[in-house]
Amino acid sequence: MFIIIAGAGLVGSNLAKNLMLEKHDVVIIDKNQDKCDTVFADTGVIAITGSITSVDILKEAGIEKADVVVAATENDASNIVFAILSKTYNVPYIIGRINHPDYEKSYKAAGVNTLLNENEILVNQMLLKIHYPELTRVASIGGRQGNIYKLTVPKNGIIVGKTIKEIVQRADFPKECLFMSKISYKTKEFAIIHGDNILESNDEVFFIARLKVIGAITKLLTNTKKE
Template sequence: MYVLIGGAGMMGLGLAQQLLKLGHTVAIIDVDPLACRFAREKIGVMAFEGSAVSTTVLLEAGIRQANAVVAALRDDALNLAMIALSRSYGISHTVVRMRDREFLEAYRFAQASHIISTVDLAVATMANAIEYPEIESMMHFEQGQVEVLKLPVPGDCYVAGRSVAQIAQDPRFPSSSLIIGYQCHACADLQIPNGSTVLEAGSTILVVTRPELVHPMIDFLGLHASHLPTIEVSHPNL
């Protein structure tokens, strides 16, 4: 897939690096020559210096051949213009980074296929970290009607050493919940467990449940905030 990204900031460059690892062909457009040079020399993607809302630059970057366009510019008005131009060139798969929610309806009117609010994502992640410190990560689906939780299985956890079938048959296990993923250690591949899968101490599980059952699930597992490791996050100097 050929992906064209507008904006060589931290998000644009980080996304380009990730897409490259996934095997996609990636090009970035940015007005900053140093950012374009970094993209070429350090990340290894094509970079075009100029405005991402210039038809000349977009054509030079091969927008007619693009399978997807990402608008990750520093200004919502510019992102909106890039999405509109991309649609005019027949690009149906468009992803936009939204900074100000007041642009939501405008992005929808421009037919952006995916609108990603970085502020909303950050706020939701921080709120989850405060409300549910026992959970390593948490994702919302279907407007928050379904939650997917990544949970540790420490040695003193109630489910450690038990099979998925035994856990599901326990009357205290929250109803309408499923264990859908199992990772025996941090470097192992994620597995889809079956009834005979035994959850070992030190492993990690993925659980699907409803929002109102998150706390009951944590209580059932016997988790405490002290079980979670300290996670250090480093950011490259982009």
């Protein structure tokens, strides 16, 4: 894919580096020459010095052929202008990085397909880690009503050695939760799990759950046997 990234800050250059490793064609634009030189030296992506709101620069970068553009600067106004200009050149997919929530409607109006707020993402992860240190959220579904989580089964857990069927039939198992898969600690293999599968200690188990039952399910999975 041909991807143009606006802004060679930490977010932009890291994204460029990862895309480069995946063998995509990447062009990065920044008005700061030093930043461009650094990202060029570091990753080898084409780095153009200039304003992301200038049509000339965007044409130099090849906006007409871009499959995806990412507005990744810390300036919402510039990001929005960049998104509008990209839209006029019929870029099929535009990703925006929103810095201040007040601009959300403007981003939508500018035709941004996906809007990401790094503060919100960070804050949610922090909240989760504070409430349930054992859990890691893997993905959100339906506007964060449901999430996919990852959890490592503790050593003396009451569920160790039990089949999925046994666990699900327990009275304290919340109904709005479903086991999906696990990565076995012993074999390091990934497997989709069914009723007959057994959970061993230190297995990484993935499940989907509604937000309100996280407390119950976490308690069940991390409860340890009394010695």
